[in-house]
Amino acid sequence: MATPPLVDNRVAELLPSKLTLAQRQLFDCHLCPHHCGDRRAEARGVCRVGQTSYIASEMLHLGEEALLRPAHAIFFSGCTATCHFCTAAKFAFHPTYGVAVTPQQLAARILQRQQAGARSLCFIGGDPTPHIPFILATLSAVGEQRQIPTVFNSNFYVSVLALELLDGAIDIYLPDLKFGPGDCGEQIGGMPDYWQVVTNVIDQLYVQGKTLLVRHLLMPGHFDCCTVPVLHWLAQRPTLQVSLLTQYLAPAHARGGLAQPLVQAEIDQAYTLAQQLQLNLVH
Numbered sequence: 001m002a003t004p005p006l007v008d009n010r011v012a013e014l015l016p017s018k019l020t021l022a023q024r025q026l027f028d029c030h031l032c033p034h035h036c037g038d039r040r041a042e043a044r045g046v047c048r049v050g051q052t053s054y055i056a057s058e059m060l061h062l063g064e065e066a067l068l069r070p071a072h073a074i075f076f077s078g079c080t081a082t083c084h085f086c087t088a089a090k091f092a093f094h095p096t097y098g099v100a101v102t103p104q105q106l107a108a109r110i111l112q113r114q115q116a117g118a119r120s121l122c123f124i125g126g127d128p129t130p131h132i133p134f135i136l137a138t139l140s141a142v143g144e145q146r147q148i149p150t151v152f153n154s155n156f157y158v159s160v161l162a163l164e165l166l167d168g169a170i171d172i173y174l175p176d177l178k179f180g181p182g183d184c185g186e187q188i189g190g191m192p193d194y195w196q197v198v199t200n201v202i203d204q205l206y207v208q209g210k211t212l213l214v215r216h217l218l219m220p221g222h223f224d225c226c227t228v229p230v231l232h233w234l235a236q237r238p239t240l241q242v243s244l245l246t247q248y249l250a251p252a253h254a255r256g257g258l259a260q261p262l263v264q265a266e267i268d269q270a271y272t273l274a275q276q277l278q279l280n281l282v283h
């Protein structure tokens with residue numbers, strides 16, 4: 001997987017009709033299954049993102065998969081999940097961390113990074129879902145000067161509405177299928193019905209033939225409850241590209257088993273299973 005897919009040129013024609021619907025979410029938000037509604041207007045939704053998007057950082061990032069790097073990574077503040085082991089807590093749980101810029105200002109930076117050699121434009125967080133209105137406005141401002149694919153790098157705890165808004169604007173979908181079908185998604189990540197929501201979303205995109213790269217973060221003590229069912233589920237969709245993330249680092253505020261380091265034996269166990277299941281692994 002060395003060549004990024006072509007940029008979806010429908011973005012220019014599709015965006016005007018979507019911008020209005022996206023902007024409405026700033027007052028009555030249904031971008032994710034939390035369905036916070038009018039709490040969004042006063043930044044009282046689960047993600048506590050208000051009507052202004054804050055960017056924690058942006059950079060040319062060399063740590064992404066080969067398909068994407070160097071990526072122009074844009075890290076938005078705020079997240080729809082509440083994972084207590086989050087290593088990005090300083091901006092994921094502080095939605096006004098960083099700087100607020102206009103879509104036109106970010107568009108100018110995107111074109112600079114493209115000129116400097118970025119091969120993809122990655123929207124990350126926190127989680128980018130609350131920022132879909134801002135992302136669409138930014139892509140509208142970039143217009144047809146964009147030559148690199150857009151990437152939506154998210155927990156994919158998103159609503160059908162969010163998927164519809166993203167369609168035509170995003171070229172590569174990067175879901176992080178982190179938790180298994182048990183209660184880890186709700187207990188650890190604060191996302192009710194996690195498994196059903198996220199696997200349904202991935203399946204929808206898979207059936208539509210979208211370019212998908214599914215990541216799975218290996219977490220200490222979560223091999224049986226999360227890694228095993230996730231890898232088996234992925235194996236039933238053989239053309240999916242899969243990336244195993246092995247860089248788990250327990251932050252000081254992590255609790256219980258997730259305060260432990262991920263050990264090499266757990267990584268080996270996951271790779272052995274992935275190979276047995278003949279997953280299409282990418283690095």
Ligand code: SF4
Binds near residue numbers: 040049
């Ligand atoms: S993005 Fe999700 S969590 Fe945030 S305000 Fe909207 S519905 Fe609530």
